[in-house]
Amino acid sequence: MNVGVVVFPGSNCDRDMFHVLSDVFNLNVHYCWHAKPLPENLDAVVLPGGFSYGDRLRAGVIAAHSPIIQDIKKISEKGIPILGVCNGFQILVESGLLPGVLLKNDSLNFMCEWTNLTVENNKTPFTNQFELNQKIPIPIANGEGRYFVDDETLDQLERKNQIVFKYDQVVNGSSNQIAGVCNDDGNIVGMMPHPERAVESEINPHDNKPSSLIFESLLKKMDVNN
Amino acid sequence: MNLESHELEELKSKIGREPTSTELQIVAAEWSEHCSYKSSKKHLKMLPMDGPLVIKEKGYDSGVLDVGDGYVITAHIESHNHPSAVEPYGGAATGVGGVIRDILSAGTRPIALLDGLRFGDIEKDQHAKWLFKNAVTGIADYGNCLGIPTVGGEVEFDECYTNYAMVDVAAIGFGKKENLIKNHAKKGDLVVLLGGATGRDGIGGSQFASDSLESEDRSAVQIPDPFIEKLIIEAILEARNEKLIHAMKDLGGGGLSCAVSETADSLDIGIEMDVDKVHTRESDMHSDEIMISESQERMLIVTDSEKLIKLQDICKKFRIDCSVIGHVTFDNKMHVKKSGKTIANISTDIVANATLLDLPSKKPIYLENIENTKSFPLLSDYSEIMLILLASPNIASKIWVYGQYDHEVGIRTVVKPGYDASVLRLDNGKFLSIKIDGNPKQCYINPREGAIGCFEEACRNVVCTGAKPIGMLDHLQFGNPKDPEIFWTFLESLKGLTDFAKDFEIPCIGGKVSLYNETPKGSIKPTPVIGVLGLIDKTPLRIQKINSGDCLIMIGNTKDELGGSEYSEYIHKFIGGKCPVVDFSDSKKNMNAVLEIIKTELIKSAHDCSKGGLAVAVSELCMTNLIGCTVSLENVPGDKLDNDKILFSESHSRYLVTFEKKNLQNLEELLKKHNVSFKTIGEFGGESIQFTADSKPILDLSVDKAQKTWLNSLKEMVMHA
Numbered sequence: 029m030n031v032g033v034v035v036f037p038g039s040n041c042d043r044d045m046f047h048v049l050s051d052v053f054n055l056n057v058h059y060c061w062h063a064k065p066l067p068e069n070l071d072a073v074v075l076p077g078g079f080s081y082g083d084r085l086r087a088g089v090i091a092a093h094s095p096i097i098q099d100i101k102k103i104s105e106k107g108i109p110i111l112g113v114c115n116g117f118q119i120l121v122e123s124g125l126l127p128g129v130l131l132k133n134d135s136l137n138f139m140c141e142w143t144n145l146t147v148e149n150n151k152t153p154f155t156n157q158f159e160l161n162q163k164i165p166i167p168i169a170n171g172e173g174r175y176f177v178d179d180e181t182l183d184q185l186e187r188k189n190q191i192v193f194k195y196d197q198v199v200n201g202s203s204n205q206i207a208g209v210c211n212d213d214g215n216i217v218g219m220m221p222h223p224e225r226a227v228e229s230e231i232n233p234h235d236n237k238p239s240s241l242i243f244e245s246l247l248k249k250m251d252v253n254n
Numbered sequence: 255m256n257l258e259s260h261e262l263e264e265l266k267s268k269i270g271r272e273p274t275s276t277e278l279q280i281v282a283a284e285w286s287e288h289c290s291y292k293s294s295k296k297h298l299k300m301l302p303m304d305g306p307l308v309i310k311e312k313g314y315d316s317g318v319l320d321v322g323d324g325y326v327i328t329a330h331i332e333s334h335n336h337p338s339a340v341e342p343y344g345g346a347a348t349g350v351g352g353v354i355r356d357i358l359s360a361g362t363r364p365i366a367l368l369d370g371l372r373f374g375d376i377e378k379d380q381h382a383k384w385l386f387k388n389a390v391t392g393i394a395d396y397g398n399c400l401g402i403p404t405v406g407g408e409v410e411f412d413e414c415y416t417n418y419a420m421v422d423v424a425a426i427g428f429g430k431k432e433n434l435i436k437n438h439a440k441k442g443d444l445v446v447l448l449g450g451a452t453g454r455d456g457i458g459g460s461q462f463a464s465d466s467l468e469s470e471d472r473s474a475v476q477i478p479d480p481f482i483e484k485l486i487i488e489a490i491l492e493a494r495n496e497k498l499i500h501a502m503k504d505l506g507g508g509g510l511s512c513a514v515s516e517t518a519d520s521l522d523i524g525i526e527m528d529v530d531k532v533h534t535r536e537s538d539m540h541s542d543e544i545m546i547s548e549s550q551e552r553m554l555i556v557t558d559s560e561k562l563i564k565l566q567d568i569c570k571k572f573r574i575d576c577s578v579i580g581h582v583t584f585d586n587k588m589h590v591k592k593s594g595k596t597i598a599n600i601s602t603d604i605v606a607n608a609t610l611l612d613l614p615s616k617k618p619i620y621l622e623n624i625e626n627t628k629s630f631p632l633l634s635d636y637s638e639i640m641l642i643l644l645a646s647p648n649i650a651s652k653i654w655v656y657g658q659y660d661h662e663v664g665i666r667t668v669v670k671p672g673y674d675a676s677v678l679r680l681d682n683g684k685f686l687s688i689k690i691d692g693n694p695k696q697c698y699i700n701p702r703e704g705a706i707g708c709f710e711e712a713c714r715n716v717v718c719t720g721a722k723p724i725g726m727l728d729h730l731q732f733g734n735p736k737d738p739e740i741f742w743t744f745l746e747s748l749k750g751l752t753d754f755a756k757d758f759e760i761p762c763i764g765g766k767v768s769l770y771n772e773t774p775k776g777s778i779k780p781t782p783v784i785g786v787l788g789l790i791d792k793t794p795l796r797i798q799k800i801n802s803g804d805c806l807i808m809i810g811n812t813k814d815e816l817g818g819s820e821y822s823e824y825i826h827k828f829i830g831g832k833c834p835v836v837d838f839s840d841s842k843k844n845m846n847a848v849l850e851i852i853k854t855e856l857i858k859s860a861h862d863c864s865k866g867g868l869a870v871a872v873s874e875l876c877m878t879n880l881i882g883c884t885v886s887l888e889n890v891p892g893d894k895l896d897n898d899k900i901l902f903s904e905s906h907s908r909y910l911v912t913f914e915k916k917n918l919q920n921l922e923e924l925l926k927k928h929n930v931s932f933k934t935i936g937e938f939g940g941e942s943i944q945f946t947a948d949s950k951p952i953l954d955l956s957v958d959k960a961q962k963t964w965l966n967s968l969k970e971m972v973m974h975a
Contacts, residue, residue: 037481037484037485037572037573038399038481038484038485040399040400040401040484040663041401041663043664044663044664044665047665048665061571063571077663078401079398079399079401079480079481079484081481082399082479082480082481082484083399084481137394137657137658138394138395138398138658138659138660139657139658140656140657140658140659140660140661140662141657167662169398169660169662169663171398222662224665225662225663225665228665230668230679231662231665231666231667231668231679233670
């Protein structure tokens with residue numbers, strides 16, 4: 029099973045994600061440099077966190093115009109699982125693959141802290157191993173992490189079950205405390221918190237099992253597909 | 255700024271002619287205090303710099319330690335005080351950038367940052383608040399963007415820094431020993447300048463930093479661009495993997511003048527370069543400006559023509575500029591040309607080696623009576639004072655600061671900020687523990703003992719994670735060295751650090767001297783900041799939550815040492831009294847005992863007792879575990895003292911150890927074997943922090959109230975004018 033980790037200039041969680049996918053979950057992982065075409069044999073794609081293009085103009089907006097995004101759009105239409113974490117989520121939103129926008133946190137500061145998520149949708153390729161409403165202790169680290177949608181879109185997201193994760197308390201002013209969403213088809217998931225920082229007990233002061241389910245869900249999904 | 259007249263005469267006699275204007279600029283930059291260490295270098299030699307783990311290579315700006323299994327740690331500390339005092343955002347950010355490139359120069363990947371920040375009184379002084387807020391944002395924006403976690407540090411406020419800012423940054427790198435750059439060059443090798451364009455920022459920055467801060471010379475402050483720095487890091491590590499680099503140096507203070515002359519001097523070569531080849535931000539820059547600009551995010555690389563092609567491909571991939579500016583010669587000269595004409599041609603050893611000074615020193619008069627003790631009125635209830643201390647800027651939680659730094663990226667951070675020392679996991683299964691500490695209040699009262707105290711405190715913090723100290727970084731920050739009284743305090747601190755380092759066999763692996771730290775009101779207090787690195791072979795202490803019924807042992811004696819304490823200075827506004835003194839023999843015994851009980855896994859946590867004394871250390875345990883504790887003062891090890899001294903004295907070598915009651919006997923036996931002074935002083939439970947003396951309560955504070963005050967105080971000070 030082949031997973032691509034997309035690297036933009038300024039990505040900085042690419043190596044962490046690579047380590048988790050390959051060393052913890054034993055997947056074949058490939059770095060995919062933004063200026064090259066996406067390899068064709070991928071079973072899943074992850075857009076990792078970081079500061080693509082130094083967050084200039086707006087987080088994710090320049091990377092969203094990279095040529096590789098067209099390739100990602102194409103494979104997403106085939107239903108291939110795609111996960112965007114933090115800056116990866118910002119890029120997916122900016123490229124129109126996911127609804128909504130990410131604004132500056134209401135504290136106006138960069139925030140690095142551990143939070144709790146609840147799982148709102150356990151049907152996606154990244155959440156199929158969770159119970160509904162299961163809690164996930166997980167860290168956030170972002171300056172522009174406040175998810176915002178207008179009321180109409182919010183209704184739509186709720187109706188179509190596109191809200192994947194919520195914070196269990198007010199963290200940064202996100203609409204409805206949303207921390208992660210998926211597209212209409214459910215194969216593209218974006219989330220602000222960092223699961224790759226929470227799956228190893230050595231660096232997780234709380235419980236590493238819930239975050240691991242995000243990747244175990246992917247393994248399960250790919251297992252079923254093969 | 256120019257050379258002093260006697261230095262100009264010296265230069266003339268050394269080269270046997272009038273220097274050209276470019277030569278003058280180059281030499282003035284390189285002979286500045288900042289680049290040459292001319293006042294301090296002779297004395298710095300007293301520090302022990304060798305040890306079984308120390309790896310030495312020529313031309314390194316960072317220290318290297320062998321951590322086994324083919325891996326190395328690199329470490330360095332720098333400050334950016336002058337620039338941060340003028341433009342705190344850019345000054346602090348470029349301070350981070352500079353020290354990171356020192357780590358990169360050795361061929362290692364930067365994996366962690368620590369910051370020591372010092373400002374004036376933020377409770378009264380709006381300017382200090384502005385400096386503090388912007389320096390924190392500058393560090394956050396730079397480090398976060400690079401994806402290098404800021405894992406620890408310290409923040410302190412003292413009136414001596416009014417209208418000034420102290421921004422110290424330590425950086426840690428990690429890599430394979432075989433990938434270290436072995437700086438070398440052969441004739442005909444090419445000299446390449448890689449990274450950001452050279453502009454008019456940071457002109458004369460090193461001379462600016464080598465004088466008292468009188469004018470707000472904004473053009474001397476560099477402009478940060480973390481995105482370019484990130485690209486440089488990745489490009490250089492890729493070039494390192496492909497073995498394309500013969501020698502490398504970062505451009506920092508003194509810009510090209512310093513990087514070119516020092517590279518040539520350390521490799522015993524000459525370099526001929528052409529300023530027209532340097533990629534610049536503006537087209538009409540004067541050649542002298544190009545030579546001394548301190549524009550950031552630039553690296554100097556020596557390579558050969560074959561490897562250059564691959565290096566250029568890597569630069570193309572990352573879209574960073576790279577110019578061949580010259581080549582290696584064998585005449586040991588720094589030869590600078592413009593449009594084919596020579597504008598400087600001077601021996602590198604003249605440029606790179608300023609004549610070292612032997613400045614006079616004299617014990618300051620203010621020290622005569624400063625250690626006379628003063629008694630403060632004894633109270634029957636210290637609860638209110640305790641709450642005031644927990645809300646005070648130096649003791650309040652620094653979560654508002656480290657919450658803005660990404661301290662998790664890189665997925666190495668095992669022990670996060672907010673504890674004694676931070677712990678990072680390494681690729682060989684070992685762990686690195688790191689802490690930086692300063693204490694200008696104690697260093698002012700007794701420069702020698704204060705400096706030793708900083709060193710011991712950093713060791714204690716590292717020991718509390720289960721790590722054995724293996725290396726030290728020293729950052730010596732003082733006022734104008736030409737004042738013999740200030741120079742005396744520098745020498746005393748240095749001698750103290752040397753004695754401790756030798757006795758404890760902890761080599762100094764890197765450091766920095768920053769002088770001329772003066773404000774309109776005079777010199778800052780002596781501010782040595784000491785970083786200690788510790789290594790854990792197996793597992794670090796996994797801090798466990800304290801539960802009701804758990805016990806508290808105190809190791810180490812509390813002494814009549816209120817001098818420089820927060821209680822004395824913040825509560826009673828008194829500067830003076832007996833400075834805490836480290837007893838080397840007790841210190842060593844206590845460290846070894848704590849390391850051993852951590853190994854036995856009999857304890858839940860170990861916590862160092864320092865700022866605010868025992869009362870604050872116990873409160874911190876209660877507030878982070880949300881549990882009460884009752885401590886009997888008469889059980890506290892040490893001489894019989896007044897209650898305020900037991901509560902608030904900041905004596906060194908003290909540790910608080912928490913554990914399940916069932917382990918008491920085993921622990922006592924172990925500690926007795928180590929012959930340390932210790933006693934069980936309290937038990938956890940309930941909802942309040944309580945201290946009793948002769949069975950009577952003298953301090954009783956709700957944990958909930960204490961915690962809210964402690965956590966929110968600093969944020970409220972910053973956010974509300």
